[in-house]
Amino acid sequence: MFLFLSAILCDSLVCILVSDSPVQILGLGVGINYGQIANNLPSPSRVSYLLRSLNISRVKLYDADPNVLVAFSNTNVDFIIGLGNEYLQNMTDPIKAQNWVLQRVQPHLPQTRITSITVGNEVFKTNDHQLWSYLLLAMQTVYNTLVDLGLDKQVTVTTAHSLDILSVSYPPSAGAFRQDLGEYLHAILNFHAQIKSPFLINAYPYFAYKDKPNEVPLDYVLFQPNQGTVDPITNLIYDNMLYAQVDAVYSAIKAMGHTDIEVRVSETGWPSKGDENEVGATPENAGLYNENLLKRIEEKQGTPGKPNVPIDIYVFALFNENLKPGPASERNYGLYYPDGTPVYNIGVQGYLPELVYSSPGTKNALSVSSALLILVFAYLISA
Structure with a gap:
């Protein structure tokens, strides 16, 4: 059912105007990465409304921005928050x-539902071997702190890895970790098994296509109909690369003696724009990738290797981020422009409240009615 709601929410001299336009509900259980490396993003309170209009209830941050966490108080949105790599050495100190x-x-806590802390991001993608040695100790120290404070049942600890921790990714059943990471990953896997937390990977089929567009079929990476590939060892058929990548990680974990750890995709997406050498970075391809991916998530699909485990995914990213360094694609992974306009159509529509600036007199005249409307609005959102 669509909610039709008209309200004016006033705060200081700024009013948020919520129109009576119908909002299409997403409701797919997909997570979203909310990056903020930009100088033109809407306020967290407006983002909160946008995500709830899409019925997205899982958000991943790259820090622990208090402005965001306060804006999502009492919204029943689950948060993964992040500790950047620059904090790892400090986090080894209890x-x-x-x-x-x-x-x-x-x-x-508990008004904002923080469910996980990612200690570091793609640490093994760096060449800082000292940072590698800090990672597990930092994860353990943060977890022990949560235990001491009685928070470990609410909040778990993990870290996110780039897919290049694999030395072998095809066929999926032969997946293996890089030898130089063996001792680090073996200890990290033991820690995951001990505290029952998931192993996170950032997986981007786009990179494989960009690097070898003449060898990697576009339909295969975009979840479009295709003949697929067959794993010669298991005879399992893969009709998309992302699922093959996930199963390759499962195989690598199994090769280290673990079948008790769930793999989750902490980032995946497709850029809508890129530099001249970034083949395939178009709005059309980005739209197909994310729309088809959302359909798979809605169907609660598992991978061929784990058909009974619905794949758990956080899409990258909510907004285009204009201050991200690197190639043009890095600044164009968003589902939305900062003004709330969709970058491309994926069959869902959210609503970002507009900002309307009013005079002090207008504010005073509306203060009583606004307060009442805020209560009504809060009630409807929580209902």
């Missing part, structure tokens, strides 16, 4: 880890 949790996590 006192510093405790101070961070006390300052950045505990004050937001």
Whole structure:
């Protein structure tokens, strides 16, 4: 059912005008990465409304931005928050880890639903071997802090890996981790198994297509109809690359003696724009990738190797981020422009409230009615 709602929400001299346009509900259980490397993004309170209009209830941050966490108070949105790589050395110190949790996590619980902390992001993609050695100890120290504070049942600990931790990714059943990472990943896997937290990967079929567009079929990476590929060892048929990548990670984990760890996709997406050498970075391809991916998630599909485990995915990303370094594609992964306009059509429509600036007199005249409308609005959202 669509909600039709007209309200004017006033705060200081700024009013948020919520139109009575119908909002199409997404409701797919997909997660979204909410990156903020930009200087033109809407406020977290407006983003909160946008995501709830899409019925997205899982968000991944790359930090623990208190403005975001406060804006999503009492919204029933689950958050993964991040500790950047620059914090890893400090997080090996129990006192510093405790101070961070006390300052950045505990004050937001339980009104904001923080379910996980990613300690570091793609650490093994760096050439900093000292950073590699800090990773597990930092994860353990943060987890022990959560235990000491009685928060470990609410909040788990993990880290996100780039797919290049694999030395072999095809066929999926032969998936293997890089030898130089063996000792690190074996210990990290033991930790995941001990605390029952998921193994996160950032998987982008786009990169494989961009690097070898004449060898990698576009339909195969875009979830379009295709003849697929057959794993010669298992005879399993793969009709898309993402599922093959996930199963390759499962195989690599199994080769290290674990079948008790769930693999989740913490990032995947497709850029709508790129540099001249970034083949395939178009709005059409990005739209197909994400629309087809959402359909798979809605169907609660598992991979061929794990057919009974619905694949868990966080799409990258909510907005285009204009300050991200690197090639043009890095700034064009968003589903939305910062003004709330969809970058391309994937069959769903959310609503970002507009900002309307009013005079002090207007504000005073509307203050009483606005307060009442806020209560009505909050009630309808929570109902």
